[in-house]
Amino acid sequence: MSLLVSELKVHYRTLRGDVRALDGVTFGLRDGEILGLVGESGCGKSTLGKSLIRMDGRMRRAGGTVVLDGRELPIDDDRAMNAFRFREVSLIPQYAMSALNPTRKLRRMVGELLRSRGAPLDAEELERRMSQVGLPREVLDRYPIELSGGMKQRMVMVISTLLDPSLLIADEVTSALDVSTQKAVARALLGFRERGYVKSMIFVTHDIALTHHIADTIMVMYAGRLAEKAPADVIVKKPRHPYTRLLLDALPEVGVRYADRRLEGIAGSPPSLLDPPPGCRFRARCPIAGDECAEDPPVAELTPGHHVACWKV
Amino acid sequence: MRRYFSRKLLIYGLTFFVAVTVNWMIPRFMPGDPVASMVARANVNKPEAVEAMRAYYTGLFGLDQPLWQQYANFWGALLRGDFGVSIWLFPTPVSEVITRAVPYTLALIVPSVLLSWVVGNRFGAYAARRRLLDNTVLPVGYVLTAMPYMWLAVLLAWAFGVILGWFPVAGGYSFSMRPNWSVTFLLDLLHHWALPFLSLFLVALGGWAIGMRNMIIYELESDYSNYLAALGAPSRLIRRYAFRNAVLPQITGLALQLGVLVAGALVTEIVFAYPGLGSLILKAIQNKDFFLLQGTFLFIVLGVLIANFIIDIVYVVVDPRTRAGMAGAQA
Numbered sequence: 012m013s014l015l016v017s018e019l020k021v022h023y024r025t026l027r028g029d030v031r032a033l034d035g036v037t038f039g040l041r042d043g044e045i046l047g048l049v050g051e052s053g054c055g056k057s058t059l060g061k062s063l064i065r066m067d068g069r070m071r072r073a074g075g076t077v078v079l080d081g082r083e084l085p086i087d088d089d090r091a092m093n094a095f096r097f098r099e100v101s102l103i104p105q106y107a108m109s110a111l112n113p114t115r116k117l118r119r120m121v122g123e124l125l126r127s128r129g130a131p132l133d134a135e136e137l138e139r140r141m142s143q144v145g146l147p148r149e150v151l152d153r154y155p156i157e158l159s160g161g162m163k164q165r166m167v168m169v170i171s172t173l174l175d176p177s178l179l180i181a182d183e184v185t186s187a188l189d190v191s192t193q194k195a196v197a198r199a200l201l202g203f204r205e206r207g208y209v210k211s212m213i214f215v216t217h218d219i220a221l222t223h224h225i226a227d228t229i230m231v232m233y234a235g236r237l238a239e240k241a242p243a244d245v246i247v248k249k250p251r252h253p254y255t256r257l258l259l260d261a262l263p264e265v266g267v268r269y270a271d272r273r274l275e276g277i278a279g280s281p282p283s284l285l286d287p288p289p290g291c292r293f294r295a296r297c298p299i300a301g302d303e304c305a306e307d308p309p310v311a312e313l314t315p316g317h318h319v320a321c322w323k324v
Numbered sequence: 325m326r327r328y329f330s331r332k333l334l335i336y337g338l339t340f341f342v343a344v345t346v347n348w349m350i351p352r353f354m355p356g357d358p359v360a361s362m363v364a365r366a367n368v369n370k371p372e373a374v375e376a377m378r379a380y381y382t383g384l385f386g387l388d389q390p391l392w393q394q395y396a397n398f399w400g401a402l403l404r405g406d407f408g409v410s411i412w413l414f415p416t417p418v419s420e421v422i423t424r425a426v427p428y429t430l431a432l433i434v435p436s437v438l439l440s441w442v443v444g445n446r447f448g449a450y451a452a453r454r455r456l457l458d459n460t461v462l463p464v465g466y467v468l469t470a471m472p473y474m475w476l477a478v479l480l481a482w483a484f485g486v487i488l489g490w491f492p493v494a495g496g497y498s499f500s501m502r503p504n505w506s507v508t509f510l511l512d513l514l515h516h517w518a519l520p521f522l523s524l525f526l527v528a529l530g531g532w533a534i535g536m537r538n539m540i541i542y543e544l545e546s547d548y549s550n551y552l553a554a555l556g557a558p559s560r561l562i563r564r565y566a567f568r569n570a571v572l573p574q575i576t577g578l579a580l581q582l583g584v585l586v587a588g589a590l591v592t593e594i595v596f597a598y599p600g601l602g603s604l605i606l607k608a609i610q611n612k613d614f615f616l617l618q619g620t621f622l623f624i625v626l627g628v629l630i631a632n633f634i635i636d637i638v639y640v641v642v643d644p645r646t647r648a649g650m651a652g653a654q655a
Contacts, residue, residue, distance in 0.1 A: 064554055065550075065553060065554045092556075093556040093558075094556070095556075096554060096555055096556030097555040097556045098556075101555065102551075102554045102555070104547070104550070104551055104554065106547040106550075106551075109546070109547040109548065110547050110548055110550075110551035111548055111551075112548045112552075112565045112569070113548070113569070113644075113645060114565075114568060114569055114572075114642075114643060114644060114645070115565070116644075123561060124552065124555065124557055124561070127557050127558050127560075127561045128555070128556060128557065154644045154645075156644065156645055167551075170555075171555070
């Protein structure tokens with residue numbers, strides 16, 4: 012196991028009380044594994060991604076531990092965490108288009124960043140990695156504003172993985188891209204793993220279809236908790252949790268016309284995480300909910316590697 | 325690049341033209357007859373003599389010609405560097421009167437504008453990350469920047485000049501001295517310069533500090549700052565980037581504020597009876613000396629335009645985004 016997250020609880024402090032964005036999540040990540048993290052907005056997937064590298068000021072760890080390569084990550088100690096950032100855990104942010112300082116040429120910016128982390132700039136290696144994602148070396152002598160959105164995205168990907176981190180968090184990296192660029196980004200990420208630039212990866216997204224192509228394992232989250240986690244094929248072909256099933260049903264299928272039959276969504280919305288009701292959090296929207304659902308469902312391992320949190324399976 | 329600058333030059337040229345025209349118009353359509361007051365000052369009683377003097381002065385200043393001709397003459401003289409003859413200090417040429425006053429005004433404006441800008445930016449950036457400073461000193465900045473120039477000037481003159489007696493309250497140098505290059509005179513000059521400088525400096529300082537504080541907070545929360553922090557970059561590097569980017573709008577602000585700062589300096593000069601352009605304007609108005617008034621205004625307009633042009637150039641040098649805009653944008 013390269014990453015072991017156990018019972019992680021992260022709350023957001025607000026004026027009206029704590030929002031339990033992450034409420035006891037446990038999972039592991041093997042060396043070389045790519046985990047796709049999916050769920051609707053507000054399910055806690057981005058919070059999980061952030062918690063592993065840099066909590067913002069309103070976030071607070073309410074419990075649980077994160078162990079990476081045998082060492083515990085001090086995730087709620089901003090200073091102590093600095094030693095791990097970039098070298099052990101790295102991030103491709105959601106906002107890659109605006110992640111680069113607009114008034115510095117890239118070569119200088121990368122050099123200054125690396126020097127500040129005590130790592131010399133290996134220009135040759137940098138250029139080799141850039142060419143692997145299809146960026147010409149001249150890009151280094153330009154300002155970020157002179158690059159296209161896709162180029163900026165790839166540049167950020169190269170920068171984030173320069174120090175060969177053990178864990179890479181890719182947060183919604185494909186959300187703002189067109190389909191062909193999405194594919195290129197997915198390929199580049201797989202290439203990073205192949206060449207050993209990163210050991211394991213968490214791919215946060217709401218795009219199940221794309222996740223299926225690049226992830227080994229998919230973890231579905233709902234309202235701050237794990238709903239189902241299984242190998243990618245199993246999630247897509249034989250989902251067990253009712254939420255996963257409805258989520259997949261909500262996807263349009265290729266070759267089907269939706270003129271006659273309306274595309275089904277999931278009625279209702281997730282519960283407020285400010286003071287969530289006890290029991291299974293999907294209960295109110297679940298078509299098969301019963302009386303036992305008033306109690307928290309434990310995460311059960313149905314077959315090796317297939318975890319589901321539901322009383323009905 | 326050339327396109328950009330030629331467009332800028334055209335705009336500045338137009339501004340100059342309009343400014344000169346307005347400048348020519350205002351005194352001429354102002355109530356009051358300068359020739360009549362000059363004649364009155366001569367205290368002559370004989371009607372023929374009064375008539376002769378009136379005809380002489382009117383011809384001398386070209387006031388007997390039709391308006392359009394006066395306007396054309398004005399431009400012609402202007403291009404030869406001739407601002408006319410002062411009525412108040414007759415027969416000294418206006419250009420000479422202005423040349424005597426300009427060093428005082430420049431010595432006041434240039435250091436106070438630049439120093440308040442630099443110190444205000446540094447201080448605002450520093451205060452943005454220190455809660456204590458943010459809560460105590462910045463409110464003082466708000467008070468300072470909201471203060472009218474002459475009000476602060478009066479307060480300073482009262483406190484340090486009248487009550488404490490540390491500084492003189494009026495003049496550019498002691499009345500007992502003649503301008504020369506001796507150390508005593510220069511020290512005396514500095515002594516008189518301190519209070520007007522301080523009042524200009526303090527008012528501008530508050531504004532720059534507040535602007536910078538807000539910009540720095542914005543930049544430190546921007547995406548690139550977050551990205552660097554996520555990669556564990558030390559806050560020193562992040563702050564350096566944030567400062568550099570936050571300074572850019574402050575440069576624009578400097579360009580926009582320049583006119584206000586100059587106006588503030590003029591008022592402050594009047595409070596301290598400082599022998600610069602501001603006091604000159606006051607004297608010119610009091611004596612209906614519209615050639616002097618025109619010359620002074622023109623000089624100020626020219627100064628502000630040149631300073632703005634310099635800031636434009638500086639901006640192009642420091643912000644790569646404006647250069648990118650020039651290559652593509654047609655606006």
